[in-house]
Structure formats: C-alpha cells, structure tokens
Amino acid sequence: MAKEVITPSILPGFMELLPADQIVFNNMLDTIKKTYEKYGFIPLDTPMIEKSEVLLAKSGGETEKQVYRFNKGDNDLSLRFDLTVPLARYVSQHFGDLTFPFKRYHIGKVFRGEKPQKGRFREFYQCDIDIIGNENLSVINDAEILSVIYSTFKALGFDDFTIRINNRKVLNGFFEGLQVSDKTEVLRTIDKLEKIGNEAVLKELEAIGLSKENSQRVLDFVGTKGSCRDIIKHLREMNFQNEMFNEGIDELELVVNYIDSFKVPSANYTIDLTIARGLDYYTGTIYETVLNRYPSIGSVCSGGRYDNLAQKYTTKKLPGVGISIGLSRLFYQLREAGILGEMKRATPSEILVIPMNGTMGNALEIATKIRDEGVSAEIYFNEGKIGKKFSYADKLGIPYVIVVGEDEVKSGIFKLKDMATGEQADLSVEQIIEKLKAQDNI
Amino acid sequence: MAKEVITPSILPGFMELLPADQIVFNNMLDTIKKTYEKYGFIPLDTPMIEKSEVLLAKSGGETEKQVYRFNKGDNDLSLRFDLTVPLARYVSQHFGDLTFPFKRYHIGKVFRGEKPQKGRFREFYQCDIDIIGNENLSVINDAEILSVIYSTFKALGFDDFTIRINNRKVLNGFFEGLQVSDKTEVLRTIDKLEKIGNEAVLKELEAIGLSKENSQRVLDFVGTKGSCRDIIKHLREMNFQNEMFNEGIDELELVVNYIDSFKVPSANYTIDLTIARGLDYYTGTIYETVLNRYPSIGSVCSGGRYDNLAQKYTTKKLPGVGISIGLSRLFYQLREAGILGEMKRATPSEILVIPMNGTMGNALEIATKIRDEGVSAEIYFNEGKIGKKFSYADKLGIPYVIVVGEDEVKSGIFKLKDMATGEQADLSVEQIIEKLKAQDNI
Incomplete structure (x- = not known):
C-alpha cells in the first residue's frame, strides 16, 4: 500500500535555489557585505514583522496593497516591504543611543505581494546602505555613496558599468523656473525618455499642460550630453535664474570634484539629466547604475539624497543619502543572461x-x-x-x-x-x- | 504647531539590537557559519513564507497554534516555524538534483507566535545543520555532528561546556524490555529528572502505570554514571535481552570510539542516559549541550538522529542526523549573564x-x-x-x-x-x- 504524501512545492513568485546557485548567490551577498563594511557601515537587523499602525503609517496606494498584513491574537501585523521604513522607525526609536552621522547597512529579505512575473519576486533580498545626519549632512557623503557603488560592482566582478547621477534640485529648480505646476508628472514623464523616445515625451509633456516651447526646453535640457564637467559648464552657461537650480549645480559639481579623490574611474560614472527616480522623497543627488552590456536589466543599484528620513516618527530633521541593490532580482537576471558562467561548486568543501x-x-x-x-x-x-x-x-x-x-x-x-x-x-x-x-x- | 508623529515601536517578543550588540551577534553568526562550512555543509535558503497545506501537512497541536498563518489573495500562507520542515520539503522537492549524503546548513529566522516571556522570542534565528542519507546513513556521521558541536562552541570562545549524548534505541529498547506501554510518557518524565528530582520522577512513573520495581529500575538505569566507556561497559553487563537496546549500545560505542579521532577532548562530552529529547521523531543518537558555568540557560545546542526526514512529502526513506542552535535566545541569555563582556565596538571601522x-x-x-x-x-x-x-x-x-x-x-x-x-x-x-x-x- 502506497503511503499518502503531499506534493512538496513552494508558492509562485518565491525564489529557492539549488546548492550551486545558492553558493554563487551567497558569494555575491558576502561581497556586498564586505564592501559595505570597508566603508564603515554598521550592520543592522530589524524584525521582519512590525506593527501595521507603525509600519504603514501615512503610507498608502500601491505599497499598502502589496503588503502582507494579518492578525495574530489582538495584533495587526505586517511584513516589512522595504528596509527604509524600518530604518526610519529604528533611528527615531533609538535616536538617543545612536551616533550621528549614522551609517548603516542592512541586508535582508523584504516582502511584496505583487503579481508574480519573470524576475519579480514576492520575497527578495535588498542590500541597503544609508548615511543619516542629525539636522544636516555634508554633500561629500553623496560622493562617497557613489564610491561605494563603484567598489561594490567592481568587487562583484563587473568592469563595464556606469553610475548615472543627477540632482533633483537641478530638475526641480528648472521646472520651478519654467513655472511647471506638476513637477512630479513631468519627472515621471522624463523617466520614460529612454523607453518611449523624444516625440512621445514631448506629447506627454504637452498633455500635462506645458507649452510647446517649454516642452522643447525640457527636452533640450535633459538631453545635455558630454563629460561631467561639460554638462556642469553647460548648465552654468544657461544662466538660469533660479536659486534651487543653481544650488543643485553646486552639489553636482562638489560630488564630481570629490569623486576623483575616491579613485573612481571617469568611465564608470556620468551625469545624466534624464534620470529622475520616481519617488517623491528624493531631494538632491540621485543614482542609477546600469551594466552597459545588459541595458535591458535596467538599473541594478539606485538611490539618492533625501531631506527627511523619518518625519512619520519624529519631529527631528534627519537628512540622509542611500542606495539599494535588489539582489534576488539582480541574481536572477544575471543567471538568465548567462553572465554567472557555469556553476560547478555545490559545496564549500575544498x-x-x-x-x-x-x-x-x-x-x-x-x-x-x-x-x-x-x-x-x-x-x-x-x-x-x-x-x-x-x-x-x-x-x-x-x-x-x-x-x-x-x-x-x-x-x-x-x-x-x-x-x-x-x-x-x-x-x-x-x-x-x-x-x-x-x-x-x- | 507641532507635527503629529506616530510613536516608533516594535512588537513585544521581537528582538532588535543596538549597533554594538548587533556586531557581537553578527560575529557569533559568522563564527557558526564558518565552522559549519569547514565541515563541508552546504548553505541553504528557503522562503520564509510557504503554502500552509504543505508546511503544516500532518502537523497539529501546539505547533499549529503558534504559526503565523494568513491569507493573501487566494493563497493560504504560513511563516516557517522551524528549518526542519522546510528542509524535508526541499529535499523531497529537489531530490533528483541533490547529491547524497546531503549535508546542509541553514541559518535564518523562524517565527512562532508564543506568549512572549523573558528570553523567548517570536522571531528568532536558528542555526541548523543536518546530514541526510538516501535510504541509509552511517552512524559515523553522528560522531561528526558531535565534533561540529565541539568546534562551534570552541570557536565561539567557550571552553567549559559539555555535550551530553544518549541513544533513543537504548532508551526505547529498555522500556520495551520492561513492557512499558507508553514510552513517550516515560521519556517525558525522565526529561524532567534534573528539574524535579528522583522522588517526584518515581511518583510520576508509578502514576503512568509502571510497577514500583520497574520505576526503580528505570531510575537506576538513567542514573548510571561514569566515563563513556564505563557507562557502555555497565550497559553491556546489564545483559538486557532486547535487540533494540543492544543496537543502541553498539551505536553509542561507535560514536564514542570515533570521537577521539576528531580530537574532541573527553572533558567536553559525556553519555547521559537521562536525556531523551521530547520530540518523537528521534530514533538514535541524541545531543544536548550545556555551558557548565551557566546550567540555568539549559541546552544551547540540541538535536539527534531520525529515521525518516520527509515521510510527509515522499515515500523515499531519508534518514538523517542534525542539530540546531537557537542563536537569538542564546545571545540574549549570554548577554543577561554578563558573559559577552563590555561591547565597545559599534562599527566595523578600524x-x-x-x-x-x-x-x-x-x-x-x-x-x-x-x-x-x-x-x-x-x-x-x-x-x-x-x-x-x-x-x-x-x-x-x-x-x-x-x-x-x-x-x-x-x-x-x-x-x-x-x-x-x-x-x-x-x-x-x-x-x-x-x-x-x-x-x-x-
């Protein structure tokens, strides 16, 4: 008589690796960890389950829909959906016990109940670093973050990658000067430039309510090309009378000036005025990173500067700058692209x-x-x-x-x-x- | 006007550390990981969320009550409550892709909605190793596991600890010989010996239905003291006519004979016939580990040999042997006992x-x-x-x-x-x- 057994399986959208893959994945994780530590980032670990009222405070929309939220006893619980909200909560909660600037890294799983699709996971690793200041934080930190991105991808074995930087003050100041009413919409449209092309973006900008002339100016502006110094020179020569715009140029220039001292080769970074990062809370430098031979993967490491990490939890002003690598997705895509090579080792044994x-x-x-x-x-x-x-x-x-x-x-x-x-x-x-x-x- | 903020806090029963503690915790985690890898254990990572029908198959009672179980869309989901059930599922699911004996380690968080109490956490790290055989698995593996426990606690900085071993076949064979009807109840009672003492155990044994004579024999048997070889000699001299009992002695002897070759000092292990481990599925060698200066902490590393890892998921016979360290609890207790010393470093920076x-x-x-x-x-x-x-x-x-x-x-x-x-x-x-x-x- 055959015994009755239950067919073993896992949920769709969840990643589980065989030993040889797992070893490659762990090596990548270790490499990222070691690089983050080399820069003095402090390891942090927070609960995967938090109080819904705290974790989801003032959030909403798409994020909230994706959260794994449930009750146990009298508690309304949620699984964390990123590592940034827990950081904001942690820094506010333990403020008195921390030394600022507070540099932390956090490598851990986060959970999002998205529709499963190729390369999108519902449970995935994020590898985050953030530097949080108390009231203020020098822009040199923004240059250092760029250096961390460079060192990390170099240590992961990549050479041909480009870190694209931009500054939201430049973008926002420019739009302010043009008296664009809905900057967010314009930024979202610009973000699509690479995907949908000039003509479509022009149309969308006009649909948002920009004049034909201003739409064209926006496009010319984000199309500025050249070396970092060329671009900064061009921006200065625009002689655009907007304080925020010029502050943004100063910040970009400072980052570019210092990045040389970090010995980041100029081939590995560029100013790209088209990148905007959708998220509203970025307020200064923004980063994206592309593997030049695999542009279809998209940005493999993104982030930026924000004015206020934790306004949900504290009245203290906590500016910060940080980046995130979505390692599960990155690993999946590198494997699909055949970049990881043949994985022979399925054990640590020598x-x-x-x-x-x-x-x-x-x-x-x-x-x-x-x-x-x-x-x-x-x-x-x-x-x-x-x-x-x-x-x-x-x-x-x-x-x-x-x-x-x-x-x-x-x-x-x-x-x-x-x-x-x-x-x-x-x-x-x-x-x-x-x-x-x-x-x-x- | 003051801004309204939400008080940042986490749920009771969840552990969150400040940087200096976190660094000590991570060092312990790394030490355990490195030791496990030195023995050739393969790293594994499985989803934290699994299908309830698979994860909770044929389980029940206390475990099921503690599980964080919830719905998302049409899915009935559960957070894993240990690393053993996911291992059973993994080995059954990926059987054809694995090489046996399959030696894996898994360090990760598990979740149990227990009543929060001092030193008990609802989300905590387990550090597990298991060696899984296909149909059979040499008992020498049981000696190696003992060596792993020794190396791990040595690497964690401990000297004065004792690994207690026993064998369920010896226990079960003995009870079978005495015609004890409910072995499980007797085992549970013996487990309490250290806590409640001889008299109370005798009473409980009689309450279960053992004769006064047999209760006394049970107590004499589990009270056998001396060096490992003395105890084995004494067990042989009992000349007890039960096949399982004698098979158990053979296994104990084999483990003791080989452990010398692994260079484990005899001061760090002993045969203790009183330990039984509550879980029903252990069938051979069992382990407990105590820090001799801190007996109140209880066993810091336990486990044993089992005949059949995955009968829920496969008709294949998969015997195994493994141990687990509950690191969150161990860390908490060591810190409370003041063993970890002053933690000065709150950063990796040199x-x-x-x-x-x-x-x-x-x-x-x-x-x-x-x-x-x-x-x-x-x-x-x-x-x-x-x-x-x-x-x-x-x-x-x-x-x-x-x-x-x-x-x-x-x-x-x-x-x-x-x-x-x-x-x-x-x-x-x-x-x-x-x-x-x-x-x-x-």
Whole structure:
C-alpha cells in the first residue's frame, strides 16, 4: 500500500535555489557585505514583522496593497516591504543611543505581494546602505555613496558599468523656473525618455499642460550630453535664474570634484539629466547604475539624497543619502543572461577524504587537521565502491580528493588528486594543507 | 504647531539590537557559519513564507497554534516555524538534483507566535545543520555532528561546556524490555529528572502505570554514571535481552570510539542516559549541550538522529542526523549573564580619517588606499570642532584616528592615535595599513 504524501512545492513568485546557485548567490551577498563594511557601515537587523499602525503609517496606494498584513491574537501585523521604513522607525526609536552621522547597512529579505512575473519576486533580498545626519549632512557623503557603488560592482566582478547621477534640485529648480505646476508628472514623464523616445515625451509633456516651447526646453535640457564637467559648464552657461537650480549645480559639481579623490574611474560614472527616480522623497543627488552590456536589466543599484528620513516618527530633521541593490532580482537576471558562467561548486568543501578498510580513524584525524587550519574538508563515510566515492566529489564539484589507504598512512604521503585535471601529487598532510590554503576560495 | 508623529515601536517578543550588540551577534553568526562550512555543509535558503497545506501537512497541536498563518489573495500562507520542515520539503522537492549524503546548513529566522516571556522570542534565528542519507546513513556521521558541536562552541570562545549524548534505541529498547506501554510518557518524565528530582520522577512513573520495581529500575538505569566507556561497559553487563537496546549500545560505542579521532577532548562530552529529547521523531543518537558555568540557560545546542526526514512529502526513506542552535535566545541569555563582556565596538571601522581645512581630497585618497587593502575606514565629513570629531570615534569605538593636516600631507607622515591608550605613532600611510592589517578584527 502506497503511503499518502503531499506534493512538496513552494508558492509562485518565491525564489529557492539549488546548492550551486545558492553558493554563487551567497558569494555575491558576502561581497556586498564586505564592501559595505570597508566603508564603515554598521550592520543592522530589524524584525521582519512590525506593527501595521507603525509600519504603514501615512503610507498608502500601491505599497499598502502589496503588503502582507494579518492578525495574530489582538495584533495587526505586517511584513516589512522595504528596509527604509524600518530604518526610519529604528533611528527615531533609538535616536538617543545612536551616533550621528549614522551609517548603516542592512541586508535582508523584504516582502511584496505583487503579481508574480519573470524576475519579480514576492520575497527578495535588498542590500541597503544609508548615511543619516542629525539636522544636516555634508554633500561629500553623496560622493562617497557613489564610491561605494563603484567598489561594490567592481568587487562583484563587473568592469563595464556606469553610475548615472543627477540632482533633483537641478530638475526641480528648472521646472520651478519654467513655472511647471506638476513637477512630479513631468519627472515621471522624463523617466520614460529612454523607453518611449523624444516625440512621445514631448506629447506627454504637452498633455500635462506645458507649452510647446517649454516642452522643447525640457527636452533640450535633459538631453545635455558630454563629460561631467561639460554638462556642469553647460548648465552654468544657461544662466538660469533660479536659486534651487543653481544650488543643485553646486552639489553636482562638489560630488564630481570629490569623486576623483575616491579613485573612481571617469568611465564608470556620468551625469545624466534624464534620470529622475520616481519617488517623491528624493531631494538632491540621485543614482542609477546600469551594466552597459545588459541595458535591458535596467538599473541594478539606485538611490539618492533625501531631506527627511523619518518625519512619520519624529519631529527631528534627519537628512540622509542611500542606495539599494535588489539582489534576488539582480541574481536572477544575471543567471538568465548567462553572465554567472557555469556553476560547478555545490559545496564549500575544498577536499574529500576517502577512508579505506580500517583507516576511518586516520581519515578523521586528517580531516580534523585540515579543518583546524580553516580549510573546508569532508569525509566520505558510507561504504561502497571507490568509483561512487569519487563520483560524489565530482557531482559536488569538490576540487581535490585523497584516498587514505594503509600504505599512505604508513608512509605519511598521500596522492592528492586534482579533480579538474586528473593530476595527482604525492604530498604530506601538511603540504596538502599548504596547497589548499593557497587556492582561491570559492 | 507641532507635527503629529506616530510613536516608533516594535512588537513585544521581537528582538532588535543596538549597533554594538548587533556586531557581537553578527560575529557569533559568522563564527557558526564558518565552522559549519569547514565541515563541508552546504548553505541553504528557503522562503520564509510557504503554502500552509504543505508546511503544516500532518502537523497539529501546539505547533499549529503558534504559526503565523494568513491569507493573501487566494493563497493560504504560513511563516516557517522551524528549518526542519522546510528542509524535508526541499529535499523531497529537489531530490533528483541533490547529491547524497546531503549535508546542509541553514541559518535564518523562524517565527512562532508564543506568549512572549523573558528570553523567548517570536522571531528568532536558528542555526541548523543536518546530514541526510538516501535510504541509509552511517552512524559515523553522528560522531561528526558531535565534533561540529565541539568546534562551534570552541570557536565561539567557550571552553567549559559539555555535550551530553544518549541513544533513543537504548532508551526505547529498555522500556520495551520492561513492557512499558507508553514510552513517550516515560521519556517525558525522565526529561524532567534534573528539574524535579528522583522522588517526584518515581511518583510520576508509578502514576503512568509502571510497577514500583520497574520505576526503580528505570531510575537506576538513567542514573548510571561514569566515563563513556564505563557507562557502555555497565550497559553491556546489564545483559538486557532486547535487540533494540543492544543496537543502541553498539551505536553509542561507535560514536564514542570515533570521537577521539576528531580530537574532541573527553572533558567536553559525556553519555547521559537521562536525556531523551521530547520530540518523537528521534530514533538514535541524541545531543544536548550545556555551558557548565551557566546550567540555568539549559541546552544551547540540541538535536539527534531520525529515521525518516520527509515521510510527509515522499515515500523515499531519508534518514538523517542534525542539530540546531537557537542563536537569538542564546545571545540574549549570554548577554543577561554578563558573559559577552563590555561591547565597545559599534562599527566595523578600524580607523577614522579626519580631514582639516583644505585637505578633504587628501583624506579621501588616504581612506581609499586603506579600504583598497581590505581595511574598514571612515572619513569624518561634517565640519565642526576637532574634539567633536574625536568624540565620534570614541563613541563608536573606532580604535584608531589620524588627522590629515597640511603638514602631514606634505611630509607623508601621520600621527596614528590609539584611542584606547592615547598613544600616538608617526607613520606613513603604508605603515598605518600594515599596522591595521595586523590587528585582530572585531
């Protein structure tokens, strides 16, 4: 009689990886974490479940619809949908215990009940950094954030990427000068420039209520091209009489001037007056990052400067600047694009130790010695044919194997087999450890 | 007019740490992760939200009551309440893509809507390892798991701890021999021995239906003391005619024989016939771990061997052995007991670089150089008095500070101030990097 079993499955829109993929994913996560820490960002962890009344305070619209919200006992609970609202809550709640500027990173899962579609997940990792000031925050931080983006993608193994920056003061000041009534609508329209093209944007701008002349000026303005210094020069030469506009140019110039000192190559960043970032709360520098060979992926790292992180929770003015990498989505897209290459390693083990009849104790001692030196080692315990044991190493992508036979135990010399080349080398345990330690880790 | 703000707070029973605590917590997490990986365990990550019908299949009772379960659209969803059920689901679902024995570790949050009480959390980290066999799994794995527990707590900085092991076959065989009808009840009663004492246990055993004689035999049996080899010798000398009982002794002996080869000091493990672990699904070796100076904390790492991981999801027989560390609870208790010491570091930064008038560019270049060598460095951007800048380093516990003045830039020699001792050393940037790299990391 067959037992009744339930078919194991997960929900659509949720990511679950097999070991080889998981290891690549974790390596990316670790790389991001290490880079963030190199810049002195402090790790933070907040609950995944928060009080709905706190988490969803004054929010609404699309966000609220996507939130996983439910009751347990008398509590109205919600799963966090980003890492920014929890940061605002955290900084307000623990204000007296924090030192400002407060630089934090947060890598964790967030939850959004969106319609599942290719590359969009309902539970996904965000990797955020933010620098929060108490009352004020130097614009040099905006240059540093650009440097963090550069270092992060460089460390992830990318060379050909561009960090696009812009400044909302320049945009807003310009629109103010043109007496555009609905800046937000204009910004949203500009955001679509790359997607829908000049003509369509012109039409949309006129539909919003801009004169034909002003629509054309908007398009000319956002179309300004050249080196960062060229663009700043051009903006200055516009001699546009608007305070906010000129303040924005000053900020852009300051970021550009300092970014050289961070040794970010000029090939990796540019001023792009077309980017606006939809979100209303950005008020200064804004960032997008594109992998130049894979433009269809869109921005892989975005963010910006805001005047007030936590007005929902405190009357203190907390300006900040930050970015976010949506790692689940990025990983998925890189894998789909075939950029991650063949993933051979499905284990952290550097070596498989195979005992023979009567040498189990010796095998355990050898593996223990190797592990004590910080090298990941595994022992094959099950009995069976030697071919099956080697095949285990092969399937998991363990790079080296030694067989612990009686002769080897007596002589203290083992044949270290390189599973990729098939080559064997006669080495002592100490020499094996030395060789494994010298290898690149996965 | 005061703005209306919402008081920021989190739910009771949820853990949220300040930076200095968070850094200690993360270091513990990293230490556990590294130790697990040294043994070749493969990292796994599964969704926090699963289908209720799959996650809660055939479960019930207390567990089900504690689960965070809710609807979103047409879906009946549950937050995972442990990492074992998701493992069973994962292994069954991806069976064809995995290599057995499948060794995985999983460090992640789980959720239980328990009554909040001191040291009990509703959202907490579990750090699990399991080794899953296909049809069979050598008992040597049980010895290796003991070695993992030892290495983990050693790496966490503990010396005085004891891993208690027992074997459910010995217990079950013994009760079978005594013709005890309700083993589970007897096991539960034995589990309380340490708490309630001999007399109370005797009474409870008789209440369950054991004869006075058998109750006494149970108590004598679980009271067997001595070295592991003494206890095994005593068990053999009982000459108890029950197959399961004797199989259990064989397994205990095998574990004890091999554990020496893993170089686990005999002071750190013992056979304790009183431990039974409440859960019904353990079928062989069981583990508990106690910090000897803090017995009130209870077991800090428990687990055992089971015959069948995933009978809910597959007809395949998947025996396994595993353990779990409840890190949130452990961290909380260690902190309460004052074991973690004073936590001074509230940042990963090793050095604060303070620019003076006109040297910002130089300060950025120096920090970039230091970061490029993998050392965490921070720059103080805000303007203000020098005292405030040093106080920033002091508050965060940044160990070193350099001030980048014009003279220093000219000479290339900087005063590296040790914030703990107040000592200053004249060093070049290269020498500073060398010194920082030689420091112990946090």
